[in-house]
Amino acid sequence: MPRIRLYTLLIAAIALVSIPSTQSTNSVIYERRVILYSTGLILLEDRISGLTESDKPFTLRFPRNITDNLLDYKAETADGLNLNVNVVKLTENEAVVEVISPVSSHLRLLFLVDGSTLIGQTDLFTLYIPVYPGLNMDIARLNFTLTVLEAAEFKDYPSDFNKSAGKLWLLCENLEPEAFRVERISITGSPLIKVEEFIKTITISEPGDVVVEEFYRILNMGSSTSQVVFNLPADACEADAKDEFGKLQSSSNTEGDALKLTVKPRYELRKGDRYSLTISYKFPAGLLVEHSLFKESHKLNMELGSALPIVTRSLHVDLKLPSYSTIVDVKPENYTVNDNTLNWILETNGYIPVLSPIRPPPTLTLNYKYNVLWSSLKPVLWALCGLAAVATIYYVHKTRILKTTEAVSKAKPSAAAKGISEFISAYEEKLNLRIELRDLESNYLAGNMSRAEYSTRSTKIKNRIAEIDKTIENLKPTIRLAGFSNEVTAIEEAETDLSICDVGLSELRNRYRTGKVSKHVYERLLNEYNKRIRSNENRIRRAVETISSS
Template structure:
């Protein structure tokens, strides 16, 4: 009987075990299936990243995203947007971004979420996207970066870039292709691989791509033809005279120019009487090639002295046909319209210029004209794809142009009668109010002013060599005394010429005053910079305070230098 009970109990336990095992297995399978279903609420993502180098010194990254279904559920919710990102330390170099799908632009906006590590961009789809079953959807995000390519030596360039896009969820894979202008001379072989004989294409494949990827890479290449070109500022000054003439001067500030032998300026349609100046004077007509069409293209061969320079200033002056850019609305109402950028052309200048940090435009109207809007306008961080126009309404009575000479003629006649009467009474002759403009004196002033700047630069260089003990104390004193004596003579000659040029008229007097003020500002900023360095060496200020002060004083000094360059270019223009 006891054996029978034991056998019955064993049989019962066996039956329970057989029931529990299948139940447990089914439950496990159900849980796994539920987890996979949960994972498929979002679509599967794969990314093709193309990294290219644009002449001028830009890096373009194009990401093509493919969204597909996990094929395990047909109940995924439609997608209305997607978030992409990049490392925050590249945000200062990001100058352009866009998103599109099948040629249609998508709305892309930055997300202000205070993330210290990433810059996030939200891409909105025009209608909800469903990727169930075999359906797929792809879209492209493009970025353009500046100042990520630097020249390490004469012909050696170093480029750094984000290797992967940063995403908020894992991607199935990311395939990266880096295309170089010439063969790569060096790159991290543990990250990038070469599959071509020319070494102009490097690859990286990772699967899966983890969310919040923060990996960068680099590559170096050697060439004598890759161009670095950074156009920092364009300042356009428009002068409208009462006799139907529009005169324009464009001032260009270029802060990087490597392997640049020719620069092409894109000017408005119908530009004529074109002249170009730099710090060394006016360019000959043989150094320019001009072609006309829907716009005016001026191809300039730059001087050897400017190639490889880090700070170049050029001035392009020209005239425009009056009725091409002035619209007459009534007998005294006019509108000036000039396009600043040429989006249909796709360039601001050549080499390819993707961005200009600052563009400013000002208009000077005929005397007697009343502007109906701002005569000055400014734009920051202008890309080549933007369409900028400068428009100004003004009122002007054309009779003013005829009235003013008549008025002056009457005044001159009256003045002549008065002078004649005084001469008759006193027998003395009167002195002229203003002297005639002497081009020779202007030319001599420019030469002496530029020589003064060169001597000041030599003295600064000499002081640096002395501080670093590169030259002996005796040699330093002797050479500095020679330079100071020459500088004293030049300063005396400049003072005399300055007074003579001021007598040419109010416009020249104003230029001399601005030159003097800018020169004083430069000297003051140099003293301030030297004082900051002294205080930092003594431990009176922190490294951060030193950096901020040097940036502030350096910017003020650069502004003053720009004023001097602008005035010298204007004076040189007087000589043509």
């Protein structure tokens, strides 16, 4: 009897061991990559493999400072199928992200965060990064990587992390369900260029070159920097940059599948500085568009992306066509036309931004007609008609013109000499008055003069300058007839730039007084304006000396 009982227990034990366990034997591999972009955006890219049908749906956990600043997010399978994602606030400090019905063993999750909201008043940039994802299932292996700019330096990070140039990483195994870990990581020496305005202008030239200009108004929210790096298409050429004062120093080189353009602003950008600049690059004829001699129909397909990683819910695009072009069809369709220029304001649809680093940019598709031969001949035909009309008028009025010319020639010597003398005297007085006005303003700004006295004396000088300007305008035709047309044109160009400088200086002082411009930016721009003023005044003096010496 004991032997029978022993056999019974042995058989029962073998049966229990042989029954397959219902416990999940998950072998999920989780890779989380975190990238800090130069524009202050933070990208969390999760790749999950080893999922099974029994794993759907699944959830992740995030700190609230991440989910509250989400700019864009999506989940997709290895085949590119988009999945539904819900973000649910769990507690005051945490949120849950639920991915519904994954139908693939391999998934990719992308979360784009506005990192500029996490930056303090110091140069230290502190991130609270979720290292363990809080996945509601076992994780066999986790690979975490944080990548920052080359110029950045890790100031504070967990002791179990590995570090190399611009990178932190961690490998973990056998994480339990809901394993969640958030770490504080501090970074210094990283410029963060926030883009406040972006405008894209595309110009198709007559030979078929496609020239792209991108205007940026930026704000430096990180450490001081003397350069801004843009990533252009690899097949672009003749990359350049400029600001309101002219061309900027830049260099370009090809790295991988992009052309890297490094631009040096006119002055070092410190934390809180705003700056506006325009970059330009070209796709040579035949690459995107080809205008052959006998081909009339043309097509342009072009992505409307940005050379800096940005997220925007509104995008301004201008497209300039060659003269005598005819539009057949365009997508996007909501455009306006003004003098061969198409204008778009592309806006977001729902929560998805117009531009985002985790989505393909919108595409411009244009079909148009342009005949190189006819477009070249048409201006020539108009010119020939104009020449014929001028020739007819010339021969009809030949006698009258000759008599008028002779009369002017006889009166020229005496009238020209007197006019030249008055013109020179007027300009010498005007230049001296401008110097006197600047000295007056300097004394007032230094506190050496009352506001009432400054107002009275400056008004008197400005009124006198206005009287001189009238005299100069009346004398210009006489000076031109005396053979100094080039000198008068040079003076007019210099005067125009002086007027622009005067307006710019006034605006600069107003912005400085109201605190919209820092002191070092004010001093740099003031120096630029003063250089332009001195250059233009010297140009006027040289022209006046040329007139007086002949």
